[in-house]
Amino acid sequence: MWVRKRIDITWPDITVGAVSCCIPRNRGAIRRQIEDLWSKSGDAIVCLSVRSGFDLLLGALRLPPGSEVLVSAANIADMTRILEHHRLIPVPVDLDVQRMSPTAESLRRAITPATRAIMIAHLFGSRVPVDPMLQLAKEHSLLFFEDCAQAFDGTEYRGHAESDVVMFSFGPVKSATALGAALLQVRDPEVLERMRRQQDTYPVQRRWVYGSRLLKYAVMRWGGSSRWVFGAAVRVCRWLGRDYDRIIGDAAHGFSKSHFFTRIRRQASTPVLAVLNRRLQKYDGKRLALRAARGRFLAGLLRHRVPCPASEVVPHTFWVFPVVVGDPRGVIAALARAGFDCTQGHNLCAGTAPADRPELDPVAARDVLSKMIYLPCYPEMPDDALERMAQVLLGECDRSAATDSTGLAQVADVP
Known part of the structure; x- marks a missing residue:
């Protein structure tokens, strides 16, 4: 069986992490090296995760309670949770489902006197043009946050030069993963300094925590790199009556719900910084280019x-490859029988409009997310495997005669 996603990390990277768990190194020096490598302007800060950095950012901004932040309607639930923890109001803005992003016009309609910021997430490995949104933010004196957690494309793009904050993730399933850590660029030096001072008060994540994560993902990488090993693991789970989709999903989740803020309020440990430093210095982009070519082919x-x-x-x-189908569970089951591990995913959610603004209910985002599944698509998959997967998918869609009352079928017809 073709696993849904292969972890983008090499055995030498894992070895560096393992050695760094055992041998003391200068954590501060590695951190400064990473930040200087990422930005020569001195505006970068490395954090345990994007969630950690976003939490630091909101604390440092000191926005008035009740301030509204416009967010892409398809987002990670934890980002909404963090906004609400800081007594801010997340306002989901529905999507142009062809681009999976709000438009400047939809953002404009959502702005009120209480709006203080706009946060746009680039999804699935794509990068939507943000110039019209940035112009809108300038017109209304709003902060502009660019969430690039899924949009790493080597070392070329570091966010729009005029974005107030840009966030990149190197978590377990991300491109160029270090199995943790994130980099934020913060244009306001005073806000950045407050973030640094606050982060310095946090405890450093224990080495053994990263070591256990390293071991877990080393096993997952080994199992996922062999169709036969992964297929055998799936059969064992079925025999035991276990939901392997949920097991994999939980394993890839960054933070558990219990003691969430205690867990994200940590500094990145030396081993994860050592791996991130190596990844940024040695990443050549070849795998990304191959994956993009596979995505275009599919x-x-x-x-x-x-x-x-x-x-x-x-x-x-093509960090991931989503498709919209009428019967997600049925299609996933059919593809599994054909040897392709697909999932409906559990992380993205559409959000809820404020109670006094029901017209902002993100209907299109909620509908598309409810019908979305993710296909395996990565450089190791040859043409014939992708062609066979496409045939199975098309056959299932034809049999179920999938319909779409919101016009999602038109997504496939974008010129």
């Missing part, structure tokens, strides 16, 4: 037949 096989949200957005590295 999108071509499905074009005009199955909606592939954001697949026509340029640039795109």
